[in-house]
Amino acid sequence: MEGRFVSHKISRVRWLPVSGSSLQLPEYFATGSWDAEQNKVCLWETSNTEGIETDQLFLEDPKPLCSINHQGDVMDLQFLDQERIITASSTGSVILFRCHLNDQKLSILQEWERAHYHSHSNAPCTSLVCNGPEIISVGEDGRINHLQADQKEPVRTIDNADSSSLNAVTFLRTTEVLTVNSIGQLKIWDFRQPGNKPRQIYSLTGDRVPLHCVDRHPNQQHIVATGGQDGTFCIWDVRQGSIPISLLDAHSAEMWEVHFHPSNPDHVFTCSEDGSLWHWNASVTTPDLPSFLQQGRRNFSISGSGANVDLNQSVTCAWLTMDAAKGRVDISNLLSAYVLSVNSLDVVGEQLVCGTDGEAVYITHDLEL
Known part of the structure; x- marks a missing residue:
């Protein structure tokens, strides 16, 4: 499947938050590039008009509004608010940009240089999460930084948070974050507590498979999803136990991002090095679909507590209660013909955008939720 060529490999893509009613559709998104002589952060405008239909995706001509050079690969990118973008760099820096939509330009507001480093070299900043002006960064150096948008110095740094690379981070609560690392562990950090020890540690059993991504359920803070190298x-339910409550065979290569749908969290979206972009639907089952309607779809049983799941029962409590046989998840591959890595995705309402190593951006305006 051909994508819309944007002249650089996309490492991260994010919708600009919309103001006011949640029914308002996003019109702008930002991308960050990687593996280029000169990487960039770009801002794009898209319309909600009909594009060229190809399978489930609409290929659009997003209009480039502006771009700015970025030192190093863009390892992560988040909107702090409607006017500011924060990025994580492979150089170890964290960079804050201002979006001037009216003037169609981006400018640097602040840079925290060497926020992440080894003793004799820089260490890539791998992931960021924002909550208002609060910014948390993690990196390959195992360091956690608590930054504020209007302060040059970190509010707090946990220097030896982890002996392995921290690959992703998300907020659980206002004062708590959850990190995933390269030996298959989740750790909860409470910033009200002194020292460099996590409040709780969770881990995959067996092989220490690196975890690359994490997202928290938007309504139930104790439920988180992760994806890893395999x-x-x-x-996971962080209220109980130390191992995942369900573990599903998914992509055939590294899973780079996982996102609960922000307003319909029975739906989850994942993307992978194997070139697939999956829509997981745990809200309903479709046991009697004709075979011609099941093309491009896969049905997976959920396993948990060592029990196999009855494929003919519905998911009565999506994602969470895995005991007593709860059902199956319906999966659609939204990029069934794609072969290069899909590195990033973002979803709001019925709109999804993703970016790839094929130097392409794909957009759909009509997800089936």
């Missing part, structure tokens, strides 16, 4: 999709 493509496995895990659901």
Whole structure:
């Protein structure tokens, strides 16, 4: 499947948050590039008009509004608000940009140089998460930084948070973050507590498979999803136990991002090095679909507590209660013909955008939720 060529490999893509009613559709998104002589952060405008239909995706001509050079690969990118973008760099820096939509330009507001480093070299900053002006960064140096948008110095740094690379981070609560690392562990950090020890540690059993991504359920803070180097999709309940409550065979290569749908979290979206972009639907089952309607879809049983799941029962409590046989998840591959890595995705309402190593961006305006 051909994508819309944007002249650089996309490492991260994010919708600009919309103001006011949640019914308002996003019109702008930002991308960050990697593996280029000169990487860039770009801002794009897209319309909600009909594009060229190809399978489930609409290929659009997003209009480039502006771009700015970025030192190093863009390892992560988040909107702090409607006017500011924060990025994580492979150089170890964290960079804050201002979006001037009216003037169609981007400018640097602040840079925290060497926020992540080894003793004799820089260490890539791998992931960021924002909550208002609060910014948390993690990196390959095992360091956690608590930054504020209007302060040059970190509010707090946990220098020896982890002996392995921290690959992703998300907020659980206002004062708590959860990190995943390269030996298959989840750790909860409470910034009200002194020292450099996590409040709790969770881990995959067996092989220490690196975890690359994490997302928190938007309504139930104790439910988190992770994806790892082996493509496995895990659901965790951080209130109980130290291992995942469900573990699903998913992609055939590294899973780079996982996102609960922000307003319909029975739906989850994942993307992978294997070139697939999956829509996981745990809200309903479709046991009697004609075979011609099941093309491009896969049905996976959810396993948990060592029990196999009855494929003919519905998911009564999506993602969470895995005991007593709860059902199956319906999966659609939204990029069934794609072969290069899909590195990033973002979803709002019925709109999804993803970026790839094929120097292409794909957009759909009509997800089936």
